[in-house]
Amino acid sequence: MLHLALRMAAHRFTALLAVACAVLGGAALLTGTGVLAESGLRSQVPSGRLGGADVVVAADQEFHPSGDLPIALPERATVPAGLVGRLAEIKGVTAAVGDIEFPVALVDARGRVLPAGDPRTAGHGWSSTRLLPKPHIEGHRPFGPSEIAVPSSAGVRVGDRIRVVTGDSLPAASGTRKSPSYLVSAVVDAPGAGVYFADGTVRRLSGRAGISDGGREGGPRAGTVDLIGLRAAPGTGEAVAAAVREKVAGKGLKVLTGADRGTAVAPGVSAARSLLILLAGSLAGILLMVIGFVTAGALGVSIAGQRRDLALMRAVGATPRQIRRLAALQATLVAVVSAVPGIALGYLLAGQFAQVLVDQEVLPPELPLTFSPLPALATLVLMLAAVQVSARGAAWRTSKLPATEAVAESRSEPRTPSRTRTLIGLLLIAAATASAVTPLFVRTALGATSTSVAGIMAAIGLALSGPALVKSAGGAALRRMRPGASAPGWLAVAGIRAYALRFAGVISPLAMGVVFVLTYTLTQTTVLAATQQDIRAGTRAQYTLSAPQLGGLPADTLPAVRRLPGVKAAEPVTTTTAVWQYKEFDEVTSESASAMILPPGAAGVYDLGVRDGDLARLKGATVAVSGEVAGSRDAGLGRRVELILGDGARVKARVVAVYDRGLGFGPVVLSQDLAAGHTTVAAPQSVLVRTDGSAAAGKRLTVLAGEHPGLVLSDTDPSGTGQDTPPEVWINLAVIVVLLAYLLLSIANKLVASTVQRRTEIAALRLAGTTPGQVRAMMRREAAVIAVTSCGAGLVLSAVPLALLGQGFLGRPWPAGPVWLLPVTVLVLTVTAFLTIELPTRQALRTPPAEALRTP
Numbered sequence: 136m137l138h139l140a141l142r143m144a145a146h147r148f149t150a151l152l153a154v155a156c157a158v159l160g161g162a163a164l165l166t167g168t169g170v171l172a173e174s175g176l177r178s179q180v181p182s183g184r185l186g187g188a189d190v191v192v193a194a195d196q197e198f199h200p201s202g203d204l205p206i207a208l209p210e211r212a213t214v215p216a217g218l219v220g221r222l223a224e225i226k227g228v229t230a231a232v233g234d235i236e237f238p239v240a241l242v243d244a245r246g247r248v249l250p251a252g253d254p255r256t257a258g259h260g261w262s263s264t265r266l267l268p269k270p271h272i273e274g275h276r277p278f279g280p281s282e283i284a285v286p287s288s289a290g291v292r293v294g295d296r297i298r299v300v301t302g303d304s305l306p307a308a309s310g311t312r313k314s315p316s317y318l319v320s321a322v323v324d325a326p327g328a329g330v331y332f333a334d335g336t337v338r339r340l341s342g343r344a345g346i347s348d349g350g351r352e353g354g355p356r357a358g359t360v361d362l363i364g365l366r367a368a369p370g371t372g373e374a375v376a377a378a379v380r381e382k383v384a385g386k387g388l389k390v391l392t393g394a395d396r397g398t399a400v401a402p403g404v405s406a407a408r409s410l411l412i413l414l415a416g417s418l419a420g421i422l423l424m425v426i427g428f429v430t431a432g433a434l435g436v437s438i439a440g441q442r443r444d445l446a447l448m449r450a451v452g453a454t455p456r457q458i459r460r461l462a463a464l465q466a467t468l469v470a471v472v473s474a475v476p477g478i479a480l481g482y483l484l485a486g487q488f489a490q491v492l493v494d495q496e497v498l499p500p501e502l503p504l505t506f507s508p509l510p511a512l513a514t515l516v517l518m519l520a521a522v523q524v525s526a527r528g529a530a531w532r533t534s535k536l537p538a539t540e541a542v543a544e545s546r547s548e549p550r551t552p553s554r555t556r557t558l559i560g561l562l563l564i565a566a567a568t569a570s571a572v573t574p575l576f577v578r579t580a581l582g583a584t585s586t587s588v589a590g591i592m593a594a595i596g597l598a599l600s601g602p603a604l605v606k607s608a609g610g611a612a613l614r615r616m617r618p619g620a621s622a623p624g625w626l627a628v629a630g631i632r633a634y635a636l637r638f639a640g641v642i643s644p645l646a647m648g649v650v651f652v653l654t655y656t657l658t659q660t661t662v663l664a665a666t667q668q669d670i671r672a673g674t675r676a677q678y679t680l681s682a683p684q685l686g687g688l689p690a691d692t693l694p695a696v697r698r699l700p701g702v703k704a705a706e707p708v709t710t711t712t713a714v715w716q717y718k719e720f721d722e723v724t725s726e727s728a729s730a731m732i733l734p735p736g737a738a739g740v741y742d743l744g745v746r747d748g749d750l751a752r753l754k755g756a757t758v759a760v761s762g763e764v765a766g767s768r769d770a771g772l773g774r775r776v777e778l779i780l781g782d783g784a785r786v787k788a789r790v791v792a793v794y795d796r797g798l799g800f801g802p803v804v805l806s807q808d809l810a811a812g813h814t815t816v817a818a819p820q821s822v823l824v825r826t827d828g829s830a831a832a833g834k835r836l837t838v839l840a841g842e843h844p845g846l847v848l849s850d851t852d853p854s855g856t857g858q859d860t861p862p863e864v865w866i867n868l869a870v871i872v873v874l875l876a877y878l879l880l881s882i883a884n885k886l887v888a889s890t891v892q893r894r895t896e897i898a899a900l901r902l903a904g905t906t907p908g909q910v911r912a913m914m915r916r917e918a919a920v921i922a923v924t925s926c927g928a929g930l931v932l933s934a935v936p937l938a939l940l941g942q943g944f945l946g947r948p949w950p951a952g953p954v955w956l957l958p959v960t961v962l963v964l965t966v967t968a969f970l971t972i973e974l975p976t977r978q979a980l981r982t983p984p985a986e987a988l989r990t991p
Contacts, residue, residue: 152884157429157432164426165422170505174411175409180401188232190364190390191399192222192364195212196209198714208712209711222365225379225382227371227378233262236329238257238818239251239300239329240684246844249290252288254685257686258337260333260337261276263364281315283297293320341356355813403499423517424591431521431529433885434466435525435529435640437466462534463527467519477514485504489504492866556600556602560597560598564592570589571585578665587654594932602639609638623915626900640885641886645967656956660952661944665798674740677825678823680848688846708732710729713778713779714780731805733750737804743804745759753804755806758805760804761793771790772792772793778803798944886967887971887975893979897976910980
C-alpha cells in the first residue's frame with residue numbers, strides 16, 4: 136500500500152503541491168497559536184528584584200471561577216504586615232522582609248525625569264534590598280527622611296542631591312510646593328533595582344502608616360505590605376517553604392519558590408499571560424475553520440485528479456476500504472513532509488507576533504515566550520486528523536460506486552449534485568444570515584464578532600451548495616446564449632455547467648477570501664468607529680493631563696489645574712479591571728472588563744448618555760452600568776451587584792446610573808470610594824480638563840504641563856491621530872493579513888492544480904480542431920466568470936452581515952472602513968484567478984495533444 140501511494144503521488148505532483156502548501160501554512164499558523172497558548176499557561180516572568188529571596192509570600196492574583204480558566208487580577212493585592220514577624224520566627228528563616236512599592240520618579244536639576252524602573256512601583260524600603268539578587272551597593276543605607284538610595288540606571292553618584300516626585304508632590308513650579316530634595320546615600324546595581332527610602336519613610340509616603348505609626352490617618356491600605364520575602368539558611372529552603380504553607384493555609388496567599396517567584400514581581404505582567412490565552416483561543420476557532428476548509432478543498436482537487444486511477448483499482452478488485460486507505464495514506468505522507476517545515480516556521484512566526492504585541496504595548500517585554508515540543512505535537516495531530524478526514528471524504532463516492540460506474544464517472548462528474556450537501560449548505564447560509572442580526576440587539580465588541588462568524592459560515596455554506604448553484608446558473612446561461620455566440624464563450628459556459636463541482640471548488644475559496652477580508656476588516660473598523668463616536672460624543676473635556684513617567688499624577692496636580700483661569704471642570708480618571716459574575720442560561724458566567732473610576736463630578740467632563748439615575752450619586756459603594764449590561768444582567772437602577780475588583784476584593788455596590796455609551800466607556804463605572812485601596816497606584820492616571828474653549832485657557836494648561844517635568848498634555852479627540860487606536864485593532868488586522876496571505880497562496884495552488892489536471896481536456900479540444908488561441912480565449916472567459924461569480928458571491932454573503940452591523944453600531948445600513956478595501960480585494964483575487972489559469976494553460980498548450988492524452 137505504501138509503495139503504491141508513493142507511485143501515485145509521484146504522478147500527481149502538481150495536485151499534491153496544493154495540499155502541501157495548505158498543510159505547511161496551516162501547520163505554521165497552528166504552531167504559532169499553540170506557542171502563544173502554552174506561553175499563557177506556562178511562561179515564567181524573571182524573578183528580577185526578588186531573585187535574592189528563597190520564598191515569597193504574596194496574595195493570589197487570580198480569580199478562580201468554577202469550571203473555567205482563572206482570570207488574572209492586575210491590581211496588587213496586599214498581605215497583612217503582622218504576618219512578617221510571625222514568618223520570621225520559622226526555623227531556618229534568616230531574614231523576613233515586608234516589601235512595599237509605590238510610585239516614585241527622580242528629577243534632576245535640569246528637570247529631566249531619570250530612569251529608575253517602572254515609576255508606578257519604583258519606591259521601596261531599604262530592607263527590600265535584602266531581596267535583590269547579589270546587589271552591588273556603593274554607599275550606605277538611607278538615614279532619616281531626607282536620604283535615598285537610587286538605581287545605577289539613574290546615572291547619579293553618591294553625595295548628589297536629587298528631587299523626588301511621589302504621590303503628594305509636584306515637580307518644582309512657581310506657585311506650588313516644590314518636590315523635596317533628597318541626598319543620594321547609595322547607588323544600587325542589581326536587576327530590578329528601584330528607589331529605596333528609610334523603612335519608616337516608606338510607610339508614610341506609601342500611605343501604609345496608620346495613626347499608631349505616626350501617620351495622619353489610617354489609609355485604606357494601612358497595616359499591609361505588598362509581599363513578604365524570606366531568606367533561608369543554606370539547605371533549608373524546602374523546609375521553610377513547607378512551614379510557610381502551613382502558616383498561611385486558608386488565607387488566600389500563595390507561597391512561591393524558584394521560577395514562580397517572578398509572578399509576584401508585577402501582577403500586571405503576570406496578568407498578560409491571560410491575554411495570551413484569550414488571544415490564542417480567539418484565533419484558534421477561525422484558524423481551524425479556515426485551515427480545514429482550505430485543506431479539504433486542496434485534497435478534493437487532488438483526489439478528483441486521481442478518480443480514474445482509483446476507479447481502475449476498483450475494477451481490478453480493490454475494496455472500498457482499501458481505496459479510502461490509499462487516498463488517506465497518500466495525503467498523510469504529503470502532510471507529514473509538509474508539516475515539518477511548517478512547524479518550524481510556526482515557532483518563528485510566534486516570536487515575530489509576540490514582538491508585535493510588545494511593540495503595540497499589549498504585552499510587557501518582561502514576559503518571555505515558552506517554547507516546547509507540545510505545540511508541534513498538537514499541530515501534527517490536528518493536521519493529520521484534518522488530512523485523514525478530508526482525504527477519506529473526497530474518495531468516499533468513488534470508493535462506494537460499483538466498479539463499472541466508477542470507471543464511467545472517472546472522466547466526468549455526477550450529473551446531479553448531492554441534494555443532502557446542497558440542503559446543508561443552504562441551511563448554513565440561512566443560519567449565518569439569522570445569526571448576523573445580533574449587532575442589532577447587542578452593541579458590544581462581543582456582539583460584533585457574530586458578523587465575521589456569520590460571513591465564514593455563509594462561505595462554508597456556499598462551498599457545500601455551490602455545485603448545485605453553479606450547475607443551475609450555467610444551465611440558465613447556456614439556454615440564453617445567442618446562436619451566434621463565439622466558440623470560446625460557448626465552450627466556457629458549457630464547461631462550467633458540465634463540471635459544476637470543479638468550478639464550485641474554485642469559486643468557493645475565492646468567495647471566502649472576499650468574505651474574510653470584508654467581514655473581518657470592516658468589523659474591526661466599524662467597532663472602532665462606533666467606539667470613537669461614543670467617546671467623541673461623550674467627552675466634554677478638551678484636554679487630558681497625564682504623567683506616565685511619574686507613575687501617576689501627584690496630588691497637587693488637580694488643585695493646580697482647577698486654579699487656572701478658564702478651567703470649567705477638571706476631574707481625575709483612572710482605569711482598572713473588574714470581574715462581574717452573573718447568571719446566563721442558568722449558569723454562572725464570569726466576565727472581566729475594563730472599568731473607569733470616576734468622581735461624583737464626572738458629568739463636568741463626561742456625558743455618558745445617562746438615561747436613568749445620576750453620576751453625581753457616585754459616592755460610597757456605588758456603580759454606574761451600561762444599558763446593555765443593565766438589561767442582560769438584571770442590573771437596573773437601584774439594584775445591588777456583586778463585583779470582584781482588580782485586586783480580588785469582593786464588593787457589593789448599588790447601581791446609581793444607567794448610561795447608553797457603553798461601547799466607548801465600558802460596561803461599568805466605579806465610584807472613587809468603592810475603588811479606594813484596591814488599585815496598585817492610588818494616584819489617578821489622568822485628569823480630564825474642560826475649559827471655556829478659549830485659546831488662553833489652552834495656553835495656560837500648556838505652560839503648566841511644560842513647567843512640571845513628567846506631565847503630558849494631550850487632546851481628547853479620539854480621531855485626531857492613530858495613536859489612540861486600540862492595539863487590539865492592529866493585532867486583528869495583522870492576523871487578517873497573515874490569514875489572507877495563507878488563503879491566497881492556497882487558492883493559487885488549488886487553481887493551478889485544477890487547471891493542470893485539464894491537460895487531457897485541452898488536448899481533446901486541440902484534436903477536435905480547436906486552435907490554441909481559442910483554447911486560451913475559452914480559459915480566459917472561464918477565469919472571468921470565476922472572478923465575477925466569486926467576487927459577487929463574496930460581496931452578497933458579506934452585504935447582509937455588514938449592513939446589520941452598520942445599522943446596529945452606527946445607525947446606518949453600511950459599515951465604516953476604507954473605501955479602497957473592496958476594489959483592491961476584487962483586483963487581487965481577479966488577478967490571482969487569471970494568472971493561475973492563464974499560465975498553466977499556456978504550459979499545457981506546449982505539450983503535443985497526442986502526448987498529453989498518453990500521459991496518465
